Amino acid sequence: MRVQKFSSVFGWQADPEGTPPAPQGGTGAFACQPGVTLAALLLFAGSAWAQGAEVPGRAEALRICIQCHEFERSVAPRQNLAGWQATMDKMVALGAKGTQKEFDAIVEYLAKTYPGEEVPKIKVNEARAIELESGLSLPRSQAAAIIQYRTKNGDFKSIEDLKKVPGVDVAKIEARKDRLLF
Ligand code: HEC
Numbered sequence: 001m002r003v004q005k006f007s008s009v010f011g012w013q014a015d016p017e018g019t020p021p022a023p024q025g026g027t028g029a030f031a032c033q034p035g036v037t038l039a040a041l042l043l044f045a046g047s048a049w050a051q052g053a054e055v056p057g058r059a060e061a062l063r064i065c066i067q068c069h070e071f072e073r074s075v076a077p078r079q080n081l082a083g084w085q086a087t088m089d090k091m092v093a094l095g096a097k098g099t100q101k102e103f104d105a106i107v108e109y110l111a112k113t114y115p116g117e118e119v120p121k122i123k124v125n126e127a128r129a130i131e132l133e134s135g136l137s138l139p140r141s142q143a144a145a146i147i148q149y150r151t152k153n154g155d156f157k158s159i160e161d162l163k164k165v166p167g168v169d170v171a172k173i174e175a176r177k178d179r180l181l182f
Contacts, residue, residue, distance in 0.1 A: 057109025060102040078116030086120060089134035121181045124162060125155040136176055142168050156182055
């Protein structure tokens with residue numbers, strides 16, 4: 001038989017009562033793998049679920065903050081509640097999917113778990129539309145108007161310059177003046 005011929009080449013004796021060792025070993029190792037993966041998955045899902053249940057917002061963060069980049073990147077900054085709120089707004093503007101309730105829970109979780117003193121500054125003359133939009137809580141059209149004005153007239157020198165942009169919400173800009181860098 002072929003199997004026996006191979007077996008003698010590789011130096012083992014075919015066991016008349018059992019299956020030949022080579023194919024058995026092969027399938028055995030292969031069959032074992034999905035089991036291990038499944039166990040690991042269950043363990044991971046189980047612990048994520050257990051921790052998420054203990055800490056409000058964690059499960060939501062683990063689910064939503066990995067949609068576009070690694071979780072490590074999501075939690076890299078250390079910032080206060082306002083800072084995390086600004087990050088959350090930015091991610092939503094970029095397309096993060098979830099409910100308002102989930103977003104609020106995540107912000108609270110991140111501010112508690114990764115706290116910091118600094119509120120991120122907005123570099124008015126370098127910021128992209130998306131950063132102006134989330135950082136200043138402006139509608140997209142106003143952020144676009146600021147960029148357009150900047151492109152046409154050059155850098156803003158002060159908050160007074162910024163307020164000159166036609167159609168821009170002056171009150172919102174005034175409310176965040178401490179965060180503006182020119
Ligand atoms: C829809 C995709 C998407 C999701 C979901 C998302 N992010 Fe992001 N995130 C991005 C992109 C794109 C960038 C890079 C932005 C840039 O370069 O300005 C980024 C960058 C970041 C940064 C780097 C600093 C910054 O502001 O650019 C942080 C921090 C961050 N994300 C946190 C989070 C957190 C926290 C969550 C979960 C609430 C999250 N992200 C979910 C798309 C996403």
